[in-house]
Structures are given as C-alpha cells and as structure tokens.
Amino acid sequence: MDEEYIKTLSDVEKTAFLKIFCKLIKADGAIEAEEVEFLKAIAARYGFSSNTMVEIIKMAPTIDCMTEARQIKNRQHALELIKEMCLLANIDDDLHDAELDIIIDVARVMGIEDEKVIVINRWVLDNLILMKTGRLILEKDNG
C-alpha cells in the first residue's frame, strides 16, 4: 500500500498513530503474531526505535484514543490512520467488537464519515486478499 503519507506526518502525529495502533492491538484481549509484525514494521517505517515502541506499548493501558485522534487535524492523515487501523484490525482474520468500536470512535472524532470508513475497510480487505494470494503464489510463506 502507498506509504508516501508517512513523510508528511509530524512527530506528534506519528506518535499518536502508534499509540492508537497499540490500543487497537490490545482491544480484543489477544495479541496475534500478525499484529505484532504489523506494529514492528510500521514503527520501523515511522522511524521509531525498538525502545520507543516498548515505552509506547507499556503505556497502552493509559492511552486515550480520542485524545490522540484529536491531534490529527489533516484530513488526508486522518484517512490514512483509518486505513491503517482497518488493516490492523483485519490482518488476523478476526474482527473483534472492541476493535470496531475504536475505529468508529476515532473516525468520528476526526470527522471521517461512516460511509468513508466502510469504503476504506472494503478496499483494505481487497488489498489484504491480493497480498496474501501473492504470498502464496510466490511461495513466501503460508499466506
């Protein structure tokens, strides 16, 4: 997926994104390997060190997603956040109610329309399916 948006994020926004991702991962009470991989990969792409990630993960219980989401003023960035959240929520093939609540709450705080969330989620799922199909065809792993 397009990651050009990362270059346009401020440090404050990147931190907000990662905090929200951490909260989302812990939302369903189970942490899957794919979610951990996603977090590690995106933290690296955002330029965060492992130590920083550990600190953010430790503070997960105290993170308030709404407060973090209110720091995202740019609509383009807000849409990218929703996209990444949908990807994270769907990547373990198990969409939990608590995950949906967080996505909806964050979207509404940032002023993103429900219909837009639906379209983004559908697009993310299509991309996930293509990506996993590609991995199978190229024999990279089990998919």
Added chain:
Amino acid sequence: MDRKELKQTLRNQATSIDEAVQKKLACLTGDNPFAVEEDNLTDNAFTELLMNDNTAPIQPKTISEPITVEDKISAHKQSLAEKIAALRGISTPIPSGYIHRKF
C-alpha cells in the same frame, strides 16, 4: 449511520480472508474454469471458454425452416462472444456460413 448498523456492515465485509484467497487463487490458476471474478467481466474464465467455443457454425436456414432453441442459443453465444471481444478490444472469428439474424 446507526453505530450498530455500521458495526454490522464492517463485520459483514470481513468474510473469511482465507476463503477469499483460495477463491482468488483458483481463478488465477484455472482450477475452476467456471469461477467468476466479481464484477470483472474481462477476467472471467467462463468468457474464455465462450470465446474458444468450437461449436460448429449454424447452417443458413431458409425462411420456411423453423428456428429452434439451439439456433437461438448459438446466436446468443456468438453475439455474446462478439460483445466480450469488443470489451477486450479484440476481434472474434465469425464462423463461415453464419447468418447473423435477430430473434
């Protein structure tokens, strides 16, 4: 939109990814020649079969000869093949002796 309705919509979208992957794989590898790509006529494996249909061309009929169901099916298939070809930007061979008739 009602929150409950929104959650249900998002949940409905998230049908089994693994199942969708297998379906996509089947389409790509041709394991299921009748697999249909959703809303993607040009990649439809069935249209490939239709394009390569080796059915003998229907013979010209005189006015007095009745038009059978088989005639209509053949004409429909030819018409469909031409339409698909037009969508794909290629020409289809017209079987010799075929008379294009509107039914």
